[in-house]
Amino acid sequence: MADVTVIGAGVAGLTCALALAERGASVEVIDRGERLGAEACSWYAGGMLAPWCERESAEPLVAELGEEAIDYWAERVPGVMRKGTLVVAPARDVPDLARFARRTERFGWVDGERIATLEPDLAGRFSKGLFFSEEGHLDPRDALDALSEALARQGISIRFGVEVENEAPSSPTIVDCRGFGARDALPDLRGVKGEMVLVRTKDVTLSRPVRLLHPRHPVYIVPRDDGLFMIGATMIESSERGRVTARAMLELLGAAYAVHPAFAEAEIIEIGADVRPAFPDNLPRISRRGRTFHVNGLFRHGFLLAPALARRVAATVLHGTHYPEVMDEDQLQR
Secondary structure, eight states: OOEEEEEOOSHHHHHHHHHHHHTTOEEEEEESSSSTTTTOGGGGOOOEEOTTGGGGTSOHHHHHHHTTHHHHHHHHSTTOBOOOEEEEOOGGGHHHHHHHHHHOOSOEEEEHHHHHHHOGGGTTTOSEEEEETTOEEOOHHHHHHHHHHHHHHTTOOEEESOOTTTSOOOSSEEEEOOGGGGGGTOTTOEEEEEEEEEEEOSSOOOSSOEEEOOSSOOEEEEEOSTTEEEEEOOOEEOOOOSOOOHHHHHHHHHHHHHHOGGGGGOEEEEEEEEEEEEOTTSOOEEEEETTEEEEEOOTTOHHHHHHHHHHHHHHHHHHOOOOTTEEEHHHHHO
16 A cells, blocks of 8 residues: 655646545645645636547647546536537638637537527527537536545545645655646746636526637637636736736637627626646646656646546556656656
8 A cells, every 4th residue: 555645636636646545545635725726726727628629739648638537527526517519710710610620520510500509599699610529518616626525535635734845745655736836846847827707697508618719819618507607718828826917808708798798798706817837848747756756737638637647647656557658757857
């Protein structure tokens, strides 16, 4: 039985901790935040389980690793929706759909009539779109709660308010899932800021995430319970956490208005931003330095990639299984 300390209680840390615990390891989880999500960019995620949509701008590895996420979350989180993803564009930007389609896979073309069937509130608003029927989505905050509860059933609690600089873990094995906070150990890690707005309206109903293609302001709108919608998409090369710009909100809300004018009257519930960790190639990495495994670089794909990475970490730590994605210090130096 391995004795492991997991640092970080975001989606990467919690999935790694649960994968290790379910396989018999003795695990502790520590986090610098004062509560679940307080120091995790996972708190502001969109929660889209869209491996094939993401192929538009991501390497094939993202879709390969992400494909198992939908089943993983559906088994662990109540309310996971498996109704696909709808991608649309204004009439003047319909050629962008063809470019999107060339870079992606496992979709079908839909016309205005089919779009109206899928999303009645969008009837007459778009003439063409792409429908990724196998994809899904979840509420990230519900997912973090579900992982925390699953750990509690394993007898594992999360110790919050722990700074590793002041309390170095004594476990023989450490799994570092600090995200951008691990840049002290991973110098090639960079921050990519994401901004979001959560709104509530009873005047729009959507059953699945809707992505609007736009040359300047692409946006995704993810439905949640009780008339809530998460609107996001900004990607800014910045390590500045928290601050949300007026320009970003204008772009997000303007794009949402282009999807449906009723969003103009929506109530703004929350505005948030955080920094997502990324390596230069925007691909995830599991690296080992001595007794520490670093799980990082999930970029904008946290909930999509975390299950596969967690499974690999558990198999490597407990059984010495080798994966091409797991690199030791010598490989990193080369």
